[in-house]
Amino acid sequence: MAMTAxxxxxxxxxxxxxxxxxxxxxxxxxxxxxxxxxxxxxAGRSRVQQHQMVYAAFKGHVGGxxxxxxxxxxxxxx
Amino acid sequence: MTNPAExxxxxxxxxxAVMLYMKGNALMPQxxxxxxxVSILNxxxxxxxxxxxxxxxxxREGIKQFSNWPTVPQLYVKGEFIGGCDIVSExxxxxxxxxxxxxxxxxxx
Numbered sequence: 055m056a057m058t059a060x061x062x063x064x065x066x067x068x069x070x071x072x073x074x075x076x077x078x079x080x081x082x083x084x085x086x087x088x089x090x091x092x093x094x095x096x097a098g099r100s101r102v103q104q105h106q107m108v109y110a111a112f113k114g115h116v117g118g119x120x121x122x123x124x125x126x127x128x129x130x131x132x
Numbered sequence: 133m134t135n136p137a138e139x140x141x142x143x144x145x146x147x148x149a150v151m152l153y154m155k156g157n158a159l160m161p162q163x164x165x166x167x168x169x170v171s172i173l174n175x176x177x178x179x180x181x182x183x184x185x186x187x188x189x190x191x192r193e194g195i196k197q198f199s200n201w202p203t204v205p206q207l208y209v210k211g212e213f214i215g216g217c218d219i220v221s222e223x224x225x226x227x228x229x230x231x232x233x234x235x236x237x238x239x240x241x
Binding site (some may be wrong): 088101104105106109112114115116122123124125126 | 165200216
């Protein structure tokens with residue numbers, strides 16, 4: 055079953071309570087999403103690590119119910 | 133948890149300077165994200181090897197476990213996991229990919 059924007063935001067919010075989140079349905083099929091996430095938790099981490107942290111928040115759903123999630127992550131500019 | 137594909141993946145990414153795990157192959161990508169990475173590498177005239185995870189379910193799961201990354205495509209340069217479609221695209225647009233390839237002494241344009 056495809057995911058909704060609210061589902062995606064909830065997973066990210068649970069793992070990154072301070073995050074600024076923007077979600078976009080890339081194709082309109084509820085399976086190909088893009089999300090930009092800004093959180094202090096990403097400070098000092100490589101881009102791959104940041105994305106792995108976000109993927110971990112989905113507890114295995116990415117690649118399953120959520121076919122694809124293109125990510126843009128960043129730490130707030132200090 | 134053992135990874136039956138680990139030996140093969142380790143050999144692939146060691147023997148091939150640029151290794152792309154994808155859906156389909158370079159001539160016939162079978163997923164938009166895989167096609168995007170192929171087009172970037174072709175645009176930069178980077179020699180690369182591909183492996184089609186759709187033909188090998190053990191590899192398809194093994195590569196995700198190997199890199200702790202849930203999706204394909206996955207790009208490796210000199211044995212190092214670089215990222216999937218979004219990271220490779222971002223690095224291409226920012227010029228970071230060209231810098232990385234130069235640092236790793238991989239011919240490109």
